[in-house]
């Protein structure tokens with residue numbers, strides 16, 4: 309059996325089902341509304357595994373699922389050297405969101421990342437601790453700020469309601485995903501010029517380290533043309 313991991317709820321799940329459905333593969337939740345069980349019709353040998361979008365990168369890396377649908381942001385953030393661990397099979401064209409860096413709208417002198425770097429150094433001198441950036445995207449934010457030459461900051465973990473951390477005085481800036489921009493506006497935050505860290509969308513990934521023997525590889529050979537895809541190199 310080939311195991312296909314998909315998000316277990318919300319719009320990401322619905323749009324994933326629609327994407328496969330449009331290609332003749334029917335994915336469905338089975339059982340009661342609350343039961344995380346699923347079925348696949350239209351291709352023999354595919355087993356549906358319903359998972360949190362945030363856990364799909366780890367399940368791919370561990371080889372517990374062969375294929376998985378999740379955001380490109382989550383794969384890049386959760387997996388070190390992600391291209392060694394997963395192959396991108398397709399961008400699915402939904403789940404678009406931008407991971408951005410934002411500061412309080414009232415920080416009129418802080419427009420760019422250079423400004424942030426200067427403000428961070430001044431902040432440390434004034435307060436005796438580093439400017440705090442709240443995020444759940446630790447790896448992506450660290451790598452981005454390193455590339456941009458911003459060093460005088462600390463990350464504080466925020467797994468939700470991240471835009472509220474500035475008002476709650478637990479952070480001075482945030483890095484989070486935005487789509488309509490309404491949450492940022494409502495919380496009086498402004499995206500820095502040059503503060504786009506990653507443009508995310510939902511993607512179909514394959515696990516390089518999964519067990520592709522016992523028929524899974526043959527199921528993939530059958531599945532890829534159904535989905536209009538080709539096998540990537542090295543898989």
Ligand SMILES: Nc1ncnc2c1ncn2[C@@H]1O[C@H](COP(=O)(O)OP(=O)(O)OP(=O)(O)O)[C@@H](O)[C@H]1O
Nearest residue numbers: 360361362378379380381382403404405485487508
């Ligand atoms: N407006 C949006 N709000 C939240 N996530 C979005 C939005 N648009 C796209 N996404 C994407 O959807 C995915 C959601 O991931 P998230 O970590 O919130 O899922 P999850 O772990 O399943 O959530 P939960 O912890 O609530 O179960 C990410 O890839 C994110 O980029």
Ligand SMILES: O=P(O)(O)OC[C@H]1O[C@H](OP(=O)(O)OP(=O)(O)O)[C@H](O)[C@@H]1O
Nearest residue numbers: 468469470484485486487488489490491
């Ligand atoms: O730009 P917008 O359209 O306003 O959307 C962005 C918001 O949506 C997500 O939050 P979600 O509702 O998933 O909750 P979370 O705070 O738990 O991540 C994200 O973390 C932002 O807060």
